[in-house]
Amino acid sequence: ETGVTQTPRHLVMGMTNKKSLKCEQHLGHNAMYWYKQSAKKPLELMFVYNFKEQTENNSVPSRFSPECPNSSHLFLHLHTLQPEDSALYLCASSPARDGAGIQYFGAGTRLSVL
């Protein structure tokens, strides 16, 4: 148990659905991240939040919409996704504001887009 909890663990959705991924961290950290992990590719950073403010959007398509209501919770809202968006979506948190240092990961949400 890393202190970062992601729900749901698995999600299957159609291309016209709207769904949300949730991440909660119990570590008292100030920074939270969304990553996409596809087979045979390095982890891709999607979004970074520091003290609830978005500080990085790594050219992510608008069909992915993050939300960070407080330093402990992070959401990723999904709508009109494509099959190539199927992947493992990982949430992480870290104590450091600027992203330096150890990031602690959740177990991820395995997303399948049909």
Added chain:
Amino acid sequence: GESVGLHLPTLSVQEGDNSIINCAYSNSASDYFIWYKQESGKGPQFIIDIRSNMDKRQGQRVTVLLNKTVKHLSLQIAATQPGDSAVYFCAENMSSGNTGKLIFGQGTTLQVKP
């Protein structure tokens, strides 16, 4: 551009042997490095880190070596056990940057044969 790479996608070792997983990085300004372990169905877990002012750091059964001259990082696992079977990622960070972030390599799969 920035890239972090691992030399071999798969490494197979006999239980009880030592394992060496290699990583090459390209950003000479990176000053902090982390190794992560990802088991099937889980998120990446922190193993060990090292700062650029060191060339070696030891943990429990693991040692990280950093050679800044050739921009090479390695993870040594002593007396490899079946529980060490996982994907191992190196990550680099340039903490002096504005938005320091971790850049991950593609990963090496370690298979431990009984």
